[in-house]
Amino acid sequence: MTTSGPPYGDGDADARVLVQVTSVASTAEQVEWMADKVRTALLARVSGTYANTIAITGYAVIDRELDKEEGMSVSGGVYSYVQRYVLTVTTLGS
Numbered sequence: 001m002t003t004s005g006p007p008y009g010d011g012d013a014d015a016r017v018l019v020q021v022t023s024v025a026s027t028a029e030q031v032e033w034m035a036d037k038v039r040t041a042l043l044a045r046v047s048g049t050y051a052n053t054i055a056i057t058g059y060a061v062i063d064r065e066l067d068k069e070e071g072m073s074v075s076g077g078v079y080s081y082v083q084r085y086v087l088t089v090t091t092l093g094s
Contacts, residue, residue: 017087018067024080031072031079039066042085056089063088 023034042064044051054061063086070082 014062014088014090017089018084019087020082020084022080022082024078026078028072028074028079031081035069035072035081035083038083042066054087058092059089060092061087062090 021038023031023038025031025034041052042054043066050064054064065086066083067086068082068084070084072079072081074080
């Protein structure tokens with residue numbers, strides 16, 4: 001059996017990484033469609049595991065969640081949709 005991760009009790013072992021995605025489009029329908037695609041890509045599950053792997057060299061993503069969704073806004077005819085996600089990562093043992 002092999003294990004990975006930091007020693008037990010290491011307070012700096014796990015980290016929360018914030019990732020913001022801003023979708024931009026020329027119509028409300030387009031920007032909502034893109035935001036839905038991002039949400040699905042990051043949070044969709046198949047048989048209890050995430051559908052898409054997020055690979056970060058030296059780390060393992062152990063959890064992910066939607067932190068904040070500001071929703072749609074429009075300025076000068078350009079629509080944007082802001083979403084912020086949290087990835088919880090831990091170091092991989094060597």
